Amino acid sequence: MPQLHVEHVTLAFGGLKALTDVSLVVPEGEIVSIIGPNGAGKTSLLNCISGFYHPTQGRITFGAHDLSRSAPNVVTSYGIARAFQNLELFRGLSVVENLLLARHTHLRYSLLDSLVYYGRASRQEAENRAYVERVIDFMELEAHRHHPVGTLAYGIQKRVEVARALTLAPQLLLLDEPMAGMNVEEKEDMVRFILDIQREQGITVMLIEHDMGVVMDISDRVYVLDFGLKIAEGTPAEVSANPRVIEAYTGVAEHPPAPALQGVSA
Numbered sequence: 001m002p003q004l005h006v007e008h009v010t011l012a013f014g015g016l017k018a019l020t021d022v023s024l025v026v027p028e029g030e031i032v033s034i035i036g037p038n039g040a041g042k043t044s045l046l047n048c049i050s051g052f053y054h055p056t057q058g059r060i061t062f063g064a065h066d067l068s069r070s071a072p073n074v075v076t077s078y079g080i081a082r083a084f085q086n087l088e089l090f091r092g093l094s095v096v097e098n099l100l101l102a103r104h105t106h107l108r109y110s111l112l113d114s115l116v117y118y119g120r121a122s123r124q125e126a127e128n129r130a131y132v133e134r135v136i137d138f139m140e141l142e143a144h145r146h147h148p149v150g151t152l153a154y155g156i157q158k159r160v161e162v163a164r165a166l167t168l169a170p171q172l173l174l175l176d177e178p179m180a181g182m183n184v185e186e187k188e189d190m191v192r193f194i195l196d197i198q199r200e201q202g203i204t205v206m207l208i209e210h211d212m213g214v215v216m217d218i219s220d221r222v223y224v225l226d227f228g229l230k231i232a233e234g235t236p237a238e239v240s241a242n243p244r245v246i247e248a249y250t251g252v253a254e255h256p257p258a259p260a261l262q263g264v265s266a
């Protein structure tokens with residue numbers, strides 16, 4: 001399975017540098033978290049990886065593929081899927097319909113195929129439906145499968161968003177604040193799903209999350225951004241003991257570990 005390499009990436013918006021010379025590796029099979037205060041550049045980094053932004057300088061590769069100038073649909077075709085912070089779901093469509101629609105981006109047949117080779121297209125369609133049903137089972141969404149997404153509780157909608165990304169059969173899953181706005185029970189469920197995605201499905205996970213309790217519990221490796229710079233990296237224990245990280249979160253140097261790095265909520 002390919003590794004993600006971010007090499008010396010700088011992203012500038014006019015005079016503002018959202019990222020400056022950021023390098024990191026996401027090894028296969030790990031859960032890697034990106035943390036940092038508001039405006040640190042976390043979402044900008046995810047946008048560069050998923051092809052929504054292109055780095056001003058530097059390179060991003062996933063195995064043999066260079067993502068630095070790739071469009072989002074091309075990045076997806078390389079095996080990278082993203083679950084968005086602001087849900088990218090059609091609220092009036094059911095869970096099944098949303099997942100089938102997402103899965104369709106993976107259809108191998110073209111419109112011409114579907115007209116000329118009806119059999120091949122319908123076989124592919126049956127495979128897509130079967131795949132979507134497996135994702136629904138895995139994410140425990142059976143009870144909601146025919147409900148319009150807009151009518152579901154927020155925590156369930158976030159789960160559907162992750163399911164939508166999983167229907168693309170990714171090797172690397174990018175999760176942008178999957179626990180935001182969730183209650184404790186919903187967070188516990190999401191943690192369990194993320195761990196199962198890694199352990200049972202063998203999918204590498206890159207996570208942006210403000211809940212430090214969750215980050216420290218489930219990450220194999222953590223990178224810390226502050227004002228667009230990578231200021232620390234390491235295991236959760238190493239990062240939470242790092243004085244630069246404590247300073248970034250508290251604004252105070254030489255401070256004992258900040259509550260935000262120990263507690264459940266940031």
Ligand SMILES: Nc1ncnc2c1ncn2[C@@H]1O[C@H](COP(=O)(O)OP(=O)(O)OP(=O)(O)O)[C@@H](O)[C@H]1O
Nearest residue numbers: 013016017018036037038039040041042043044045
């Ligand atoms: N499209 C854009 N145009 C101009 N500036 C941008 C754009 N996207 C991000 N920025 C700026 O880049 C910086 C980093 O923003 P980014 O959203 O990546 O931070 P973040 O760490 O994800 O923050 P948060 O935790 O609040 O989501 C901010 O100063 C932001 O205003």
